[in-house]
Amino acid sequence: MIYFPYFRGRQYDLLALKNIAQQHILPRNIIPIIEPVRDIRALPQTVAAFVEHDQPLVVIANPTVSDYALTQQKLYDWRPYAENPNLIVGHILTPTTIPGDLHATPTQQTLLVARQYDELVAAKHAEWLDDPTYLLVPPEARIRQLLTRPTGSLFDHAWIPEHDRSYADIEDGFFSEDWQTATWDGYTSVSDYTIGGAHYSEHGYPSRAVTLHLTYFAGDQLRIHRFVSDDRDDYRHPKEKFFQAVAKLAAWLPAQPAAVQTPAALALADYHVTQHFPGLGVVKRLSLEHHLQTMAGYFKEHYPC
Template sequence: MLYFPYFRGRQYDLLALKNIAQQHVLPANIIPIIEPVRDIRALPQTVAAFIDHDQPVVVIANPTVSDYALTQQKLHDWRPYQDNPNLIVGHVLTPTLIPDSLTAPAGHRTLLIARQYDELKAAHHAGWLAASDYLLVPPEARIRQLLNRPTVSLFDHAWFPEHDRSYADIVDGFFSDDWTLADFNNYVGFSDYTIGGGHYSEHGYPAKAVTLHLTYFRGKQLRIHRFVSTDRDDFRHPKEKFFQAVAKLAAWLPQQPAVTQTPAAQQLAAYHEQQHFPGLGVVKRLSLEHHLQLMAQYFKENFPVD
């Protein structure tokens, strides 16, 4: 079983991945995907951390969100590392994709992401798909009927409240059990956008509440718990709202199994005792690190690498 957690290359996403690489907690069958969105130093530093610790990572060569792909002169380029076999070059299937780019040198792997059925069907009939080692596709019946090769399902499990709703409406809920259906649907693995979701916004959106997101397992089901600040009336006082939310987390975490009490989750809970506000970017980083630490332990126990 393979897991490809999908990240957009924002600053704190990359810092979470860099820390995880340095901790060397990921088994070989958990391979993060980075779609670059900004020309920042953290991008090559994160790729270097995976290379230096002999762990595989995917970087999308033709990112389709933000204007990163349009920047001709990259100040912080990841491509100097592409000769290392642990760097898997990924591509998003688009009408402008050149088939030759899907072919990798001997000993290197490639990954192809197909988000649209029509484009996938055209590439299938043209014979392009055989060149990629991993093919990520939406979990749709018509796609499974089209292809006769093992694939990886890609699905966005994150939920974002709309209009007058908030995370306080659903503080606990189902997140994923994609691995339980993988064999049945002939998938060799699964991919998702973790807790960050697949939607990309260059600047983000302000929120009246501060919400901390932690994934956890109940049996074979991955769930998500949301710790929402009590104050949700306006956009002010994020520090005070963080303390309201983290107090709920600090009360909840000790009641959970040891596997849920990851180092990242414990660090988040410690901010309640310390009464320290690290900033929402650090909170996001630790929530992502927790998810990867949790999934790493689950995979080591249930899908060990030979």
């Protein structure tokens, strides 16, 4: 079983991945995917960290959620690493995808992300789908019936509150058990957008509450706990709201099993002790690092490779 956690290449997503690569904790069957969204120095630095620490990584060559792909002259290009055997070049299936993009060589693997049924039908008729090393598709019955090769599922498990709701409405809940059910549906790998979700916004959006997200395992089920600030009346005072949320995390974490008390989770909880506000970007980075540290521990125990 392979897990492909899918990241958009924002600054703090990349910093989380770079730190994880340097910790060298990911087993080889956890392979992050980066879809670049900005031409920033952290992108090639992150790719370099995975290459230098002999860990596999996927980079999407034709990103679709930002204007990054339209930038002809990249200041910080990841492509000098494209021939490294640890780097898997990924493509999103679009009407402009060409067969040569998907062909895997003996030394270079490729990955194809297919998001639309109609495009998959066309690619199948053109006999493109056997070329990539890995194929990720939405977990839909009609798509499963269409494919005859080993395939992975790509699903968005993140819940984003709408309208007048907030994360305080569901502070603890189910997140995923894809790796448990994958073989029932014939999947050989699984992928998700981690705690960040599939939605992409170039500039983000304000929130009335500060929420810390921590994934954890209860048996074989991955759950998510949300620590939400009590103050949710307006968009002001993020520092004070952070301290409200992190106080709840600091009270909850010591009662959890050792596997939940990852280095990243402990680093978050320590901000309650020091009463230091690191900024919400650092909070996001540590939450993502915690998720990868959690998944690494679980896969090493249950899917050793």
